[in-house]
Amino acid sequence: MKIIELKNLNKVYHEGEIDVHAVRGIDLSFQQGEFTAIVGPSGSGKTTILNLIGGLDNPTDGDIIIDEVNIGNLKSSALTDFRMKNIGFVFQAYNLIPVLTAKENVEFIMHLQGKSKKERTERALQLLKEVGLSERVNSRPAKLSGGQQQRVAVARALASKPKFILADEPTANLDSESTANLLDIMEKLNKDENITFIFSTHDSRVVNKARRVVTVEDGKVVSDITK
């Protein structure tokens, strides 16, 4: 089932006098249950693409259709709601709200969704268990390692039961052991629970785990390989 469709997507940033064409006419679609890496050299447009899919940025031209909704037509506040209900995010670093514990961070989105306290607590504990952090549920982010923080971020991204999870270089700040660990968790979630992951990366070890690899260069897709 197709859940994301990008049609002739373009993004131009205006940097003073100069126009930076970060995304140049991309057509792509993603299916439910994918485990996809977006790769490419620095400045090629990976982050821009993920931000556009995630509704964090507006395209200069083209359409983004998620589950039959053209998110370009949504107003800012409706778009925020849409993100909350449909998309999970994992950023490169500092994902978490520093004043909340791991558990509270995971509960945060469910709270925005208006879930009951019981449901929130149960699900948060369950998710933290899945990412192997049952022992650290009451720790604040500053007390967790980078890898543990990213695992909490994955748990949080899952909490809202999103249609897919976007992760922009989730392992960039991690050592190889933490990287492997995070990837294993993501892969397991993808296999066992059919969670869709779309992530960007520089790291060849991460690329190797992906089942589909989309390569971008200079704002264009240069290859799209499904293993």
Added chain:
Amino acid sequence: MKDFFKIAWRNVWRNKRRSLITMSSIFFAVFLALIMRSFQLGSYESMINSMVEMYSGYIQIENKDFPEDNTIDNSSEYSENIISKIESVENVKTVVPRLSSFSYAYSKDQSKGILFTGINPQKENEMTGLIKQLVNVKITEQAVNNIKQKNVPREIINKLLTIVNNYYSDDKILKFDLELSNDEAREYIPIIKKYAAYKNEYLKQNDKGVLISAGLAKYLKLDVGDSIILMGMGYHGVSAAGKFKIKGIVLLPNPKLNDMIIYGELNNVQHYFSTYTVSDDFKDTTFLLSTYAVNLKNKDDESIANSRDEIIKNINSDLFLVRGWKDANKELANQIKSDNETGVLMIMLLYVVIAFGVLGTVLMMIAERQREMGVMIAVGMKKTKLALIVSIEMAFISFVALVSGILVSVPFIILGNIFPIRLKGEMAQMMISYGFEPVMPLAWFGSYYTDQVISVIVIVLLVMIYPLISINRLEIIKALRG
């Protein structure tokens, strides 16, 4: 909602030092503003008290020519009928008739210009508390010698010797002048009062005696039981002269009056000055007076104006001029007004400085949290909710600061109100020369408290505009990139 409070609460404490500095700057602003304001209002109250409440009244009724030419010739009719017309106004508390004019007082070896004032003893006491101002202690050498025998510490005796010939009507002032601690006061003041007691009598109806003010008694070296000779000019050039027995000495809070006033019973003084007119058929005598001083129950400007209008309507005579105290006492009213404006300006400046300080911390806080705010909005938190959290934080900080500023000020206000600071030295001298009691009391709690609360709320709301706008304008992409 509860969770927003939780996040806000933890945010407040994540940078403890900054929050505490912000709180303490608001706290000090509130505290200083309250104390400054209380001092100011308190000193106005004390001025108004010693000039208006305790003497001239909130409304003065006089002969229409009296303000321009305040001689005895411009006296006006005194009658029970007029008094009851004034008293029939709901807001009127007391009506005090007075006849007042200058004369010379002679004792054995001194003379001095004085103000001879005829009063209704009972009504005058209702208004000015004159009975309480009767001297009950006079420190004489004889008294000090007696006190010496009674195991009173040497220091206190020495201090007593420095205040020989002083009069006291209030233990608090005696305690203050002798610099006694509470315990000392409890132990020694009764002894001092026993040996330095001063016997006085207040004026009765139709009394022929007089009360003289303490400053004057000291100057003329007169005591109760002595006689005093007064001479002056009476009504329409009639000469006035009389010998009066001194029944009491009064210590007046108004230092100017304390050096010059002699009180007599109204009728007695009317006869002294010959202030009465006789009808053509010699059947009716109309007595005259200078002023009806009127005290009111409600003393705000509006009530004064309304009461004044009602009095004018009731008296219904164009021979009288009815004025509120601000009209009758323009100098004092203007002095208070301009001083008050300066004070308000000072407080506004204080608040502006604090407002910029608070704005600074809020801006720093917003800048520091760009990234996490970006994350929060990215994962689906509405900007309005984020703004709510920041608002709760600021509200909490300012609420704590405001409440503690108010609470800490409370004991100061209570103490400073009950035990006003008595000025000494030049400052006191200056106040006395302006005719005020040299005290700096703090005003009791009042609307100036609500003013500060409102000011702080307004400032916080103003300061909040910027961060709320910047949250509203926050671009997720930029915020996430840090």
